[in-house]
Amino acid sequence: xxxxxxxxxxxxxxxxxxxxxEYYEKFPDGFYExxxxxxxxxxxxxxxxELIGKNVMFFIELPKDTDEFEFDVYELxxxxxxxxxxxxxxxxxxxxxxxxxxxxxxxxxxxxxxFTFFQTVSITPVNKSIDNDKKLRRMIEGLEIPGDNGTxxxxxxxxxxxxxxxxxxxxxxxxxxDAVENLKEAGLTFAYSTDE
Numbered sequence: 001x002x003x004x005x006x007x008x009x010x011x012x013x014x015x016x017x018x019x020x021x022e023y024y025e026k027f028p029d030g031f032y033e034x035x036x037x038x039x040x041x042x043x044x045x046x047x048x049x050e051l052i053g054k055n056v057m058f059f060i061e062l063p064k065d066t067d068e069f070e071f072d073v074y075e076l077x078x079x080x081x082x083x084x085x086x087x088x089x090x091x092x093x094x095x096x097x098x099x100x101x102x103x104x105x106x107x108x109x110x111x112x113x114x115f116t117f118f119q120t121v122s123i124t125p126v127n128k129s130i131d132n133d134k135k136l137r138r139m140i141e142g143l144e145i146p147g148d149n150g151t152x153x154x155x156x157x158x159x160x161x162x163x164x165x166x167x168x169x170x171x172x173x174x175x176x177x178d179a180v181e182n183l184k185e186a187g188l189t190f191a192y193s194t195d196e
Contacts, residue, residue, distance in 0.1 A: 004144075007038035009119055011098025012155060015163040021152040024140050032123040032136060035154045040143045041095035042087060044121060045104070047139045048113040049083045052106035056083045059191070060094075060102040060180060070195040074180060076188040077107065090179045098166035100176045117166065118156035 006020035024034040036044055049056065056078050061071035078086075083104055087094075094102050095115060103114035112124040125136055141147075158164075168175055180188065 004037070008155065009038045009041070009098065010096040011167045011169045012119060012159075013098075013165040013167060014155065014158055015160060016158055019153050020155060020158060022145050023148045023152040023154075024145055025148045026133075026137070030125040030133060032125070032140065034121040034123065034140060034145060035119065035152070036121060036143070036145055038096070038119070040145060041115070041119075041121070042091045043143055044140070044145075045087055045091065045095070045113060045115070046084065047142065048111075048123065049080055049087070049104060051135060051139055052080075052104075052111050053108045054080055055107040056080055057105040057107050058083060058086055058102070058183075058188070059105065060100060060176070060188075061194075062177070062180065063099060064193065064195070070193065071101070072193050073191045074183075074188050075191040076183060076186065078187070082186070086183070090183075093169070093171045093174065093176060093179060096171070097169050097176050099168040118154065118159055120154070120156060 004022065006017070006022050008014055008017055008020070022035060022037045022040065024032055026032050034044065058076045058078060060074050062074065064070045064072060094100070098117070101114065101116045103112055105112040110124070114122045116122065123136060125133065
């Protein structure tokens with residue numbers, strides 16, 4: 001399969017984006033780390049929501065002003081329909097922002113997809129069954145994201161803190177903080193701080 005052009009999300013400013021690869025790695029504990037191109041971020045999220053059970057948790061981490069590695073975490077227990085509605089309404093904003101982390105979890109099994117810094121997506125599987133592993137691999141490879149070939153290069157590999165930046169973005173005058181405020185009306189609540 002020919003290597004396609006890798007698109008960086010809007011909230012990441014890279015001085016050198018040459019040679020970036022779209023790929024995934026699977027670790028011995030069944031955990032997957034995916035480095036998707038920008039156009040595959042939302043489809044990956046939608047595919048995961050389709051794969052999991054009906055009781056879902058949306059979560060989002062807002063960096064605290066005091067420390068960029070400490071967060072206030074907000075959660076919303078919801079149905080798959082609501083999870084899909086969140087992605088339909090706020091997906092482009094969430095996946096393209098370079099500062100805020102978010103994800104969805106299956107409340108019954110504990111499976112989780114987590115969109116985090118440097119355009120990295122981690123997937124914690126439902127369990128370690130062969131059937132589950134096949135489903136996750138099929139989900140990822142269905143988006144034509146190949147496995148790591150040993151020469152793959154991620155955004156994290158190329159990111160130079162002296163030259164590059166992670167930035168918050170706006171789409172049509174709306175940012176992630178606005179989205180959080182709007183989702184509070186649907187039941188999104190503060191859950192905990194990571195420094196507690």
